[in-house]
Amino acid sequence: MNKVALFLNGQAPKLVPNIEQYELIYCTDGAYGYLSKLNIQPDVITGDMDSLDLQLISDGIEIIPTPDQNFTDFEKALQIINDRKHQEVHVYGSSGMEHDHFLGNLTAGLKFKEKLTLLFFDDYSYYFFADNQTRLDGYEGRIISLYPFPETKNITTKGLKYPLQNEDLSIVARIGTRNRAESNEVEINFEEGNLLIFIQNK
Template identity: 25%
Template sequence: MDESPTCVIFGAGEYYGAAPVVPEGAFVVAADGGLDHLRELGIEPDVVIGDFDSLRGRRPADGERTVALPAEKDDPDMLSALKIGWAHGCRRFHIHGGLGGRIDHTIANIQLMALVAQRGGVGFLHGDGTVVTAICDGELRFPANDVAEGRMVSVFSHTDESLDVNEPGLKYRLRHARMTNSRVNGVSNEFLRGVPSAIDVHHGTLVVTFPSEAPLPQVRHFHGFSGDLGALDTEVSPVLAVPARPAHAAAQPPVAG
């Protein structure tokens, strides 16, 4: 998976004044208003996708590199961008502009990192000096580094429970822990200078946050994964569809309250 093509996605969230790095040869996707940021940086995307409700600049020209989506659909634009990258063969994703701004979008993007992890890929959300990622039934292995004391590494269970969680080499060396998604027992750990470390989970999915100045971890899975992120979604499913109001409802006078 680490040898698969890398996809870099630009979203419409906050960039915190940082200049995103695009690795050479990476597949670049603009998710809706992320195109504004790519234009400012002078980077040409391989694909632009979205309903363009958050785009401030001109709408991209129609063509094979533009995937226009309807405004009403189940999937957020970020998931659509991930699906485009996955279909291109990418299993490693770097997302800029996916944190900050609307809190609901931030939570959604963190959930998407868990989805990618549960399909055997890895995604990294970059923003405000922090990286957010997820790992399912596997290990994040960090090389020795010199991250300053007080810069936190935190681990949360995304699944109902995560079993046999270990954090060798960190300041608090969690061993064979059980985590749940309603108990906080992995927050505010730290790297030790010059000491390699790891975070692993043998059953479950973890969300992990760490300082952006830390080296990115190598990813190892304990078994193979199947499945993908699904096809692009272009309509509202019956589960989310809003029923039409009965004709007589519009004629009813408002009720004083």
């Protein structure tokens, strides 16, 4: 199993994920406070350490200071995770709270989408950067949003209420939010660009 969790200093999840599914738990320094309240002890804490009193950290937790202010704590954490040869990262706390952080987190995720499998989770949906050919199973009736980042070329979909046929999306012209799965099998294919898919939680 080469799947890890990464908790960021955004909105703390209301529902605690199954921690046993992860090889390691990473968090940025700002997320340590709410993890403690959720009774989750991380294996690794990283960040610029401006939000944490190191004297309060439990023994046995690895601390990796990353003071370089040219990069966000999320981006630096992803670099550490990639360097350690992990493959799949489930990210919590990436949205909510301050919106500029959320947009910055999406940008950092884009930089690593070819290196890591990134899945983002919050209380409303989970989302990810789609492959050029993406198939979704088991989401009939749920809202599915297609968000170009910043543009996506020649998109064709099957199984959505509002289908696309070789069409383009762009954040300055046309986006594809608030669509809906009309079957358990949804296919989303595109030729160029980057596409975020948001899937509504049950």
